[in-house]
Amino acid sequence: MRHVLVTGGSSGIGLAIAALLLSRGDRVTLLARDEGRLEAAMDILSELPGAGERLAAVSADVADAASVGAGVRAAASRFGPADVLVASAGIVEPGLFHDQPPELFERQVAVNLFGVANSVRAVLPDMRAAGGGRIAIVSSGAGLIGIPGYSGYCASKFALRGLAASLRAETAGHGISVSISFPPDTVTPQYEREMLVRPPEAEAMMGRVRPWQAADVARVIVEGMEKGRREVHFGVALRFVGYFGPLVSAWFDARLVRTARKGRRPV
Numbered sequence: 001m002r003h004v005l006v007t008g009g010s011s012g013i014g015l016a017i018a019a020l021l022l023s024r025g026d027r028v029t030l031l032a033r034d035e036g037r038l039e040a041a042m043d044i045l046s047e048l049p050g051a052g053e054r055l056a057a058v059s060a061d062v063a064d065a066a067s068v069g070a071g072v073r074a075a076a077s078r079f080g081p082a083d084v085l086v087a088s089a090g091i092v093e094p095g096l097f098h099d100q101p102p103e104l105f106e107r108q109v110a111v112n113l114f115g116v117a118n119s120v121r122a123v124l125p126d127m128r129a130a131g132g133g134r135i136a137i138v139s140s141g142a143g144l145i146g147i148p149g150y151s152g153y154c155a156s157k158f159a160l161r162g163l164a165a166s167l168r169a170e171t172a173g174h175g176i177s178v179s180i181s182f183p184p185d186t187v188t189p190q191y192e193r194e195m196l197v198r199p200p201e202a203e204a205m206m207g208r209v210r211p212w213q214a215a216d217v218a219r220v221i222v223e224g225m226e227k228g229r230r231e232v233h234f235g236v237a238l239r240f241v242g243y244f245g246p247l248v249s250a251w252f253d254a255r256l257v258r259t260a261r262k263g264r265r266p267v
Contacts, residue, residue, distance in 0.1 A: 001054070003027045005075055005082040007062050007119050008089030010037035012188030013138060015044070016218035017086050022051045029075040029082070030057040031068070031119075032089065062089045062115030063107075065122075072122035081126035086221075087116040088138040090157075092190065094198050097151040105152035112156035113163070120167065124176075132175030136225040137164050141184045141234070147206060149199035168230065181221045181232035185211040209235075 004021050008014035009030030018028045022045060030045075032038050038057045045051050056078045060071030075082065090112045093104040116137055127133030142150055143157030164180040171178060185191060185206060198206075212234065224232030 001025065001027055002083040003029065003075075003079040003081065004084040004086060005029050005031060005072065005119075005123065006086045006088060007031045007068075007115065008138075009057075009086075010034060010041040012088075012190055013183065013186055013214050013217050013221070014086065014088035015041050016214035017088060017221060019045055019048065020215070020218045020222055022048050022054060025054075026084075027054040027079045028056075029079060030055075031060050031062070031071050031075065032057075033059060033061045035059045062118055063110040065114075065118045068115070068118045069122045072119075076126070081130065082123045082133070083127075083130070084134040084136070084225075085119060085123045086136045086138070086225075087119045089115050089119070090138065090140070092150070092153045092194050094149045094153070094194055094202060096149050096199060096201075100152070105155075108152035109156045109159075112153070113159045116160060117163065124171075127176050128171075128174050133177075134225055135167065135171075135176065135178045136221060137178070137180040138221065139164075139180050139182050141182050141206075141209075144182055145205075148201035150202060164230075177225075177228045179225045179229055179232060181224060182234065183212065183217045183221070184209050184234050186214050186217050187211050188214055 004026045006014050006018045006021075006028060009018045009028070010032035014030070014032075018030055018041070022028050028045075030038060030041055038059060042055065042057050045055055056075065058071040058074045060067045062068050072082065091108055093100070093108055095104065120135060123133070137160055139160040140153070140157045142154045143160055146154055160180060164178050168178040191211065217234070220234055221232055
């Protein structure tokens with residue numbers, strides 16, 4: 001029975017992944033910062049058949065290396081070292097770059113990029129010692145194409161692709177697989193908050209793709225991870241962006257310029 005550690009497992013995609021893996025018989029530890037949300041997630045997941053003995057939670061801030069390290073050790077004391085890491089913790093703070101306080105930009109990079117690095121660093125020694133493991137990094141469709149009003153988010157999510165590629169090369173001889181997924185907009189509590197402040201420039205681009213349900217995103221991520229896929233994409237449109245992101249960016253940039261010259265913001 002595998003031990004799966006899910007960061008950001010208290011809500012959204014992480015919670016949906018945890019539910020799916022519990023239903024398949026894995027032992028699952030949720031790692032998230034907010035203790036109240038962790039308790040609520042535990043209540044939800046405990047309703048799954050047989051989940052009680054295979055479910056645990058630890059509170060830690062992935063942006064703090066010492067905190068996440070302590071959390072991983074606490075998880076290992078319950079179920080043993082993690083066989084699988086799903087690095088799903090992330091935040092988004094939309095806002096045009098010149099309007100946004102630097103603290104919000106830096107916090108997104110700290111959680112979305114450093115948080116993944118801290119999580120991988122905490123589990124990697126045990127995976128190497130065991131001679132295998134799986135690491136699934138959850139990026140975003142925003143990690144494939146620049147989006148106005150999402151500079152901090154895009155920067156942090158773009159960087160994960162490079163991190164995944166480097167980790168894959170370094171761990172190939174140790175039986176450890178590394179996958180990265182690029183989900184579209186997904187109906188989660190964070191998405192609902194995000195939509196309240198999403199700039200119209202961003203909606204003109206992102207609103208073309210209908211949001212997915214968290215359970216469907218979780219299924220695609222887990223299937224991709226289990227099949228050892230290097231990159232996991234969602235639907236034809238985002239797969240196209242994954243392969244031809246620079247061309248799509250160039251087209252949309254030109255559209256923004258044409259719209260600006262006409263004296264109006266894109267809608």
